[in-house]
Amino acid sequence: MRKQNSTFKTAFISEAGAELKNNDYFAFVELEQFACYVIADGLNDLPDAESARLATQSIILAFQTHPSMTKRAVLSYLEEANQALFTADSRERLKASVTVIVTDYAKVRYGHVGNTRLRLYRDGSVLESTQDMSLGTELVKEKKLTEDVLSRHEERNNLYSYLGKGKGLKPFVSKKRKLINGDILAFYTRGIWENIDSGELDDVFSEAKGEPQECLDNVEDLLLSRQPGNLDNYTFAAIFIDKVFLDPDKKKRTKKIIIITIVSIVIILVISLAIWLFHYVKQRYKEDMERRYTNTIEYIQDNNFVKAEEECKEAVKLAEKLRDKKQLQEFSDYQKLIEAINTAEDAYSGEKYEDAQAAYIKAKERSRYADRIADKYIDKQLGRITDYLSVFDYIQLGDTLVSQGDYNRAEEKYLQAKSLATRSYFEKGRKDAMDALEAVYTKRDKAEEADTKQAKEKASDETGAAQLAAEGDKAFAEGDYQGAKAYYAMALEKYQQLKDDVHGELIQVKIASSDSKAEENEQKKAQAQEYVDAGREEETAGNRLEAKKQYLFAKSIYKELKLDDKVEEVDGLIEILETAMDQDKAEKESREAVLKEEKNQKAQSEAENSVEEKMADKETKTVGPGA
Missing domain, CATH: 3.60.40.10 (PPM-type phosphatase domain)
Incomplete structure (x- = not known):
């Protein structure tokens, strides 16, 4: 019409x-x-x-x-x-x-x-x-x-x-x-x-x-x-x-279009809400995963590998839910490291020191895939096991010298075993050394007293050398490597006077170890500074989680070196970083709310604009051929 x-x-x-x-x-x-x-x-x-x-x-x-x-x-x-x-x-x-x-x-x-x-x-x-x-x-x-x-x-x-x-x-x-x-x-x-x-x-x-x-x-x-x-x-x-x-049907069509538009808006709002909820849940998973990851690192640095394993397992589960392949691989590397360390810890607790030593070495191989985060602890445990095995070696060497009638040198070995066991908090080794000393003293009292004065002088020199070596060991354990080197040098002089080449070579090895440790401390300081610099670079690039991890690495090294002023400095950087992360989170939530409002408004506007298009399409579909 x-x-x-x-x-x-x-x-x-x-x-x-x-x-x-x-x-x-x-x-x-x-x-x-x-x-x-x-x-x-x-x-x-x-x-x-x-x-x-x-x-x-x-x-x-x-x-x-x-x-x-x-x-x-x-x-x-x-x-x-x-x-x-x-x-x-x-x-x-x-x-x-x-x-x-x-x-x-x-x-x-x-x-x-x-x-x-x-x-x-x-x-x-x-x-x-x-x-x-x-x-x-x-x-x-x-x-x-x-x-x-x-x-x-x-x-x-x-x-x-x-x-x-x-x-x-x-x-x-x-x-x-x-x-x-x-x-x-x-x-x-x-x-x-x-x-x-x-x-x-x-x-x-x-x-x-x-x-x-x-x-x-x-x-x-x-x-x-x-x-x-x-x-x-x-x-x-x-x-x-x-x-x-x-058009006489315009009002009816307009009403129908309005109803369709309202239904469309409701559907769009429901879909938008579903998308927002999905994003919200995903964001919560991500935040929980990052928290678990941070906890894992902190527990590892606190040498609490049982709790670290629990947190890491949860982080792996969250990464699987998020299908984050990169994070999943990183968490898996940390999980394998923690499992290897716990295996070594079990052997260590069971006094299977050789098995524990092999297990820690394997754990250190795993550590290179996890940012070398556990190297210092593994090295510490390996050093402790080395000391334990050395205690046994000293006692065994002392027993050999006793069988040869060389009571003074045997006493020295037992004293070294006792000193090393005491320094390493190895109570069983210390008790074995004390028992061996009591036995050697008994045998020495029953020995002939010929050349008593000469023997006493020699014993005094040997004891003095042993005491100096023990003082060097004590300074070495306390991290005073220069002081340790001085004690070792005096002990070396005495052993050279006694023509004791075996102990002289052992002391020379300890002098070299003191030099190495002093150099290693300097390298650790440099490494800590590199972690701080890397953290600042990551923070500048916006990777705050990675920056925090680098600062934690630096803090751990400074704590190990007992540099309290450096520890306080890194704590300050971490505190500033965490404040910025909290601000970013608040701003992000605010932006998401604004974006959601704009999206809803845009959807409503698009729905209204489609009214005229739908009217035109309706009219076109109802057209029939004319003459």
Whole structure:
């Protein structure tokens, strides 16, 4: 009922002008739901070329096959005509400029290519007009040419887009525009605009009323009164819109669309909430995983490997839930290290020192995949086991010397065993050494007292040397490696005087160990500083969790070296970092809340904007073929 309930009056003029044949063409078809109007200007030099007629007929036929006023449909009509001209069997390639208007009697959309022109008048004023696709128009846009001389400029017909071009066609298609009663659509070919400027046309239509033919006659009279010397083909068409179609079901459709929109908004809100909840749970998992990871590192640094294993297992589970392959690999390396250390700890607790030593060595191999975090503890345990085994070696050597009757040297070995066991807090070894000393004293008292004075002096020297060596061991255990070196040097001098090459070589080894340990302390200080520098770099890069880990590594080394001032400095860095992490978390939650609000608003806006699209689609689907 659209066509019957609207009034569109159409009239046109089309003449050959001074040419032998009219190569312009105008046609239109008004169906029940849609109407299509086409004006074309042939651009061929041969008088018998019918490019305008072929272009117009192709567009009308395509429209009648699939009547619609969507942008895609209008583009398809123009592309259909472009292919028809491009593939036509002719002595020269057919070319044409064209303007097509499609309306549903309530709204209008137009498309054009080339330099046919269209003007939409409302209340006597120009509401919309087309732009020629020519080099002359580009010169006007670049302000190299004024618009009033465009109709006479040599580049006015130098087109960059036209029907028949084939590939690369770039037509213009307008947006839909709502029509009102009294609107006028005027469209015409170059025979008109080359001889009549737009201002004169506007004067003709400024007070146009009644029938469109009267305005067309006025335009033609104005054109012929100019008596142009070489008047080209000219065509002018006008559509007077006296009454537009008013949809009686608009309120019902609007209500239905509102209901659909509300339902869509609710669905979008539910989906958004589900996405937010998923993100929230994932974020909680991530935060819990990071907390477990930090706890694992701290427990390892506190040598609490049982708790470290518990925290690491939980971190692995969370990484699996998050499907974070990188973190999962890192946590797995830490877990394997912790398990290896716990195996060594079990052997150590069972006094299986050789098994424990092998297990700690394997754990140290694992440690290189976990940032060497447990190296200091493993080295400490290996050193302690070495001391325990050395205690047993000293006692065994003392027993050998006793069997040879060398009680003084045996006493020295037992004393070394006792000293080393005491320093290492090895109670069983200390007790064994004390028992051996009591036994050797008993045997020595029963021995002959010949050369008592010489023996006592020798024993005194040996005891003095042993005491010096013990003092060196004590200083070594306390980390005073320079003091230890001094005691060892004095003990070495005494052993050299006693011509005791065995103990002399042992003392030389300890001197070398003191030098090595002193150098190692310096290296640890440098390593700690590198961790601090690395932490600052990670903090600058925004990787605060990694920065905290580096600071914890540095803190551990400084605690080991008993550098309290450095420990306090690193604690300050960690405190600042944790404060920044808390601030970042608060800001992130705030941003997420803002983003959620913006997303909801955007979803509501998109839903509202889709109302008109759905109305148009509904109208298109209900259209039937017309005559």
